[in-house]
Amino acid sequence: MVTNSTMTISSLILTTRSILRTLMQTHTPYLTEAWLQFRSDTYDGDWFISDEYGQNLELDINQSIRDRVLDIHRRYPRLATFNFFAMTDIATGLLRNQINSGATFIWDNCRTIGFETKASSTLPLDAPKVVAQLVPALKAKRTRITKTSGVSNSSPVAIAKVAKSVEPTKMGRTSKRRYRYRPEFRHLLQHAWAKAVLFDTTFIILNCGRYERIGIRHRASQTLYLSGLVDPVNTQDPRYRKLHVALNLAIVRDVLERHDLATMVGTKRTAEEADVEESLPTAKRRKTAMPTDEPNHSEITKEIGPRMIALVNLQYGPFCSPTPASFIRIGPSCAPVFQPELIQMQKLKRKYLAHEYFTLVLDEPGGEGSTGIVHPATLEARINLPSGEDQQKRLRHEFGVYSHLAQKQVKGVVTVHGLFCDSDSGVLGLLMDNGGQNLRQREMERTGEELPAQVTLSEAECAAFTAIFKSIHEARVRHQDVRADNLLVNPATGEAFVIDFDRAHVAGALYPNYDIEMQCLQNIFDKKYEPMNYHHY
Template sequence: MSDLEESRSSYSSRLSSYDDSDSAISVAWSSHSVLVPHKRPRPPVPPPASPGDIYDDLNTVFEWNPENLMIAAKRKDNSPGRGNRDLSFYGMHLAPALTLKRVVHVPQLHKQLARVVDIRMDSLRERGITLPPAGYRRGIYVREDTRGHLIESDRREMRNEIDVAQYLYRSIPRFSLPIASALTFHPEIWLSVLRWSDHPQEGCHAIVNGTFGVEPLRDGLTRRGPDGEPKATVWDYIDEENFKHLREIDRRYRTLATWQILKVSIGVDDVMPRLMTMVYNGAFQWKRCRGDPCMKPLNQNQFRSGHDSADTLMFATDSLTDATPSGATTPLPPSVRPPSPPVAKSHSQILDEAFVRGGSSLEKFQSLDEIHQEFIAEQEEASRKRREARANGTGGWKPPGYSYSAWPDSATQRFPGESEAGSLDLAPDTLLMEAWIQSIRDNSTLVILHSGNLEFICVRHRESQTLYVSDILHLPCMEDPKYGKTALGVYLLAIDDAIRRNQLDSAVDDAPEPPAGVDDIDESDAQTDASDESAKKKSRTTPPPTNRRGRSGRKRGKRKAVAKEKTELTENVIPIMLCPLVLKADSFLKEMMEEIASSARSVLLMHFKYDLYDTVNPGIFFRGIRLNSAVDTSSPPPTTPVTRFSKDDRILLVLTSELGEGAVGVVHGGVVRVESSHRKTTELKIAAKLAFTPRQQKALIHEMEVYKRLSSKGVEGVPKILGEWHDADEGGPSCVIMSHAGLSLRDRGGKITPEQRDGFMAILKSIHAAGVSHEDLRSANLMIDDAGNPVIIDFERSWIDGDEVQYKKEPVLLRRILDAKTMKRAPHAGTPADTGVTVGKGKKAESARPVGGKRKSEDRDDVPSAQADDSKTPGTSKATAEKRVGNAEPSGSNVVHGPRPGAGDGDGASLRERRAGGMTLRPLKRK
């Protein structure tokens, strides 16, 4: 028997045995619930349908193709929910162990996925498993007529990638997930333990991320009926073994498959057709920056992505032959070896052959493309006529005296840069890079690239860093198999892959620890790591989430090289300390800041050293901010690319964290390393802001103009700009380096002191005096630096020479924000009358009356102040204030003063008064 036949037979037998365990519930169901075995009886089961009837109805799902989606005429760049970063730029700094090394074309991949459905259905028929009738539960699974009506009612013109993602869910996962869940875990009911969701990508490209995974288990534990008794859920139909699998899968792999959803593609020269040519020719190559390596890599991986399921890869790629992929650490099975170099063909030939293998043709695709073009031309012509009608005043009713010409284009632009493009053009290699990075974060094996009418299905192999890519599928015209069966095969294969991977990763977790005397593990950390075993088990196969504050995995043991490198990055770090009005008068610090801003150092080499990133080739940046869509007026880089620079000509920027993101781009924390050939290397703690799109870069240029205005007016309490840079590569980001402002009031927690509150108000007053209105005052933009000084940041929305209305509104807004963040100033020990404080000229203030109506002036000297910083009351002498601080009890003291003779003779009122710090208390009312 050949290797191909053996792999198919082994996979078929494995699926059959897997189905036997899954459907054992239909043969011998426990009389009690798995979750609450002694409180809930067995849930009701619908009467079974006739096998022929339900299988015929399932075939209508399998033999279904979506209709051709039309593109709505829209204004330029209106896709909502776009992020603030270019993920392909970050991908150039990805750790070498995580990059995509090879792309392999698998022409028959979609047919292999359909075989997964056939094997599962044949197994159910052979064992006589009866399925519930269609439409048992409304909205979960319905017959063909109702399903078609729901899909058609949701269909409309696709304006952007958000519309494509919504239509994809309403036409495929909404009906396929209950089928996949029932065929795998609970064949007695059409419910689902699976979920599909989508969210806009964090990058600057028009992409929506889709995810497929297991529903949270808490949903099955908390539902109760109207009478308060626990209500049966889908989890009660799952046996103990599968319940254990689902619980562990939900903990390890929150995403089983990843979707990258784009706008509807038009034309043979769009990104999806061009990707087909690149995959066929094997022309993909991971992009790297052009700088020569100048720092040692960290040699660490923040997480382990886990094992690959050999069965999944063999079944998906069993049509491939020949050599082993280069770079694989171990030889792959013969059935997954890539084919020989392809025969040279034109772009049209490659597309036509791929479409024919999927049941369509290039002619059909072009005919639908012509319909698209005609429809868009009609919509654009109608839109042009409407604009002309509005301009001529004939575009419908308008208020008397209203004129469209009275509103210039600049008036509709609320913030700087709003008229510029907010997205970046997407290329085929960029799409593959971003899809690969997202699959790393999701820790998924299957990756689907979807654009409405076109789709690629990809299988990721972690060990060899290879991506196996299918033909381009023209969904409206698919034949043998049609799209309904192919999509269901994706869900079934992803579930099976997660179960097999969970078994492999569980075996590794249960394996004994390696001896502590291994050479590359620091023995001093062995005991510490042993205490964190439970945390490591959870993080070993879970990638760090996208959120910068999320939990990230950690590798076993600390590497000595890693600890050494981290020490090198932080041992000479000098944070910038801002005093309330001027920079700290330190000659060495000033000299270093001047060195960073010096024009002699004309090159900045950018490194990323956090999360997934470990730069090998640094990015090369030159001085000046550039607007990518405009002509570059700064000094051009040399015509011959220079990749190596001397220590005296360069500055090293090492970004080690993400501080936030906004309208201008992404803000990173890190250090600037200043090297020299004749003195010791020094580092400075900074914040760096990266702007990627023309809209962000225009807003960044505007923000720099505001900072220059504030600097020329001598305004302090705002970040100090240390340099402006742009990427040497065409279309790269712009970068601004500024002083590190500390933590925001939103993130630092706790209260600020009254002095810090007054400092914020003074800074805002000086900003207004310089003729600038901030326009974005909120707690996230109010910072406290390392020295405890207030700083106001983020001036991208600010206006120079603003109106007086904003100058009046902003102090009120800032005061409202600070009042909620400022600690209360406790009353001082003595009243003005007791301490001799004069109010006005020659007048003494009246003292407050204590509880009981008697004055207790003799008790006030030993009462501690509630805040040490406010020990000196305005108007008191220095000696009195020092004496009061010296007599104060330390913070958190548990000492309770007893009654003193002559201080009310120990009555309860004066004792309560002293315990309350001298505050006047109301007498307790008795009933």
């Protein structure tokens, strides 16, 4: 019983069910993902203990403890990773399989040959006390993780191995498999490991209803330790309920220890970096801060326009692509330099030399549009990656509209460098220039409002957007989604652009009425925005 204000967070471990909850998310008919997190309020994010538990234990939670728990909740939104599989013969057999101690794990990566990336993110911290106590007790089965599939857990380096030629994955590889896919235990482990790295969790629990395995992720050695087979029905010492009470205690202890280490390391590192910065000569500091000269944009456009292959890497947060994905060009460049005639598409080859492909390193997503997720890339370009079949269909339609506008040489439309398809997964990518910041994002930064209903424009910006839409309409295109989110202004140059033509309509023989669309635009200028009247009209 804790009654004084000096209680530490460790005391809350006694009531794990009152401060923790398990959330589930249906992933597929075969797999359901779940995770453990602090109980928190939906509106303000504050965590809480139910009144029943709080009164019985007479908990006195001071502000420092509350702040600490909120910081843990922010750093570690998921405390443990659970994968629940359908109770089928396949799932039961997979969990019962024995894994040889010390076996090298074979990862499934993108199948591009000749280009290998070694760059990665900073290695996160382990909780040495918790791991040292638990791994021997579990009589661990040892599985060595030698590579990562899109999620990094290794030391930071910056080395790229490039052969004389690159061989992309053949188109249609995924759609022309001769046999139906059957789940493999290594695929389940790879998926679970990737999710654990993404949310920086230590414990990975695999359960098929009949059997269970508990995994401990050791970051420093990139090793996954798996327990022996747990039988919830017949386990006696300890019983299954007692085992999971201990598991919850271990999860909380692990998070507490890692949070303390991360807080100390983060403070120390910040101080050291500040000392180094202050010790640098003024001239050197200025030289370091100066941006490098940017290459000519038109030259880049000319170079990448004819190239059929885009090698795409992820490099942000825990994401790191050891092998790039091969995106094959399936739509020509819409850049003005290649208009009015579109550049001719080339036939696909088995191998490509360095001057026949280009690379993109995707940064953290900058937003999510109606047709997919938008990633800024190192070529000052954005790539839009749709996830569903409907989004891919709409992206193909959008590319067709961009092609039409490019042939009509419409000004104020972001340059599109082509439509690409990942030969491994079939995901589409629309590569386009970064037009800048949309008006709603700009208004959020200016006013501090989370979702501003109206936006502010200068007279010059109003005139620019009016001219763009008149040009779009002269090309016989109705945008049909006129709102502040689709109007961009480049903060560096002041140029205005219009994006998101996935709902646009190219007129046929009839000449449509564009008055409604122009009125929608005028209402944005006059701060009379009404969401119901601004799209799908």
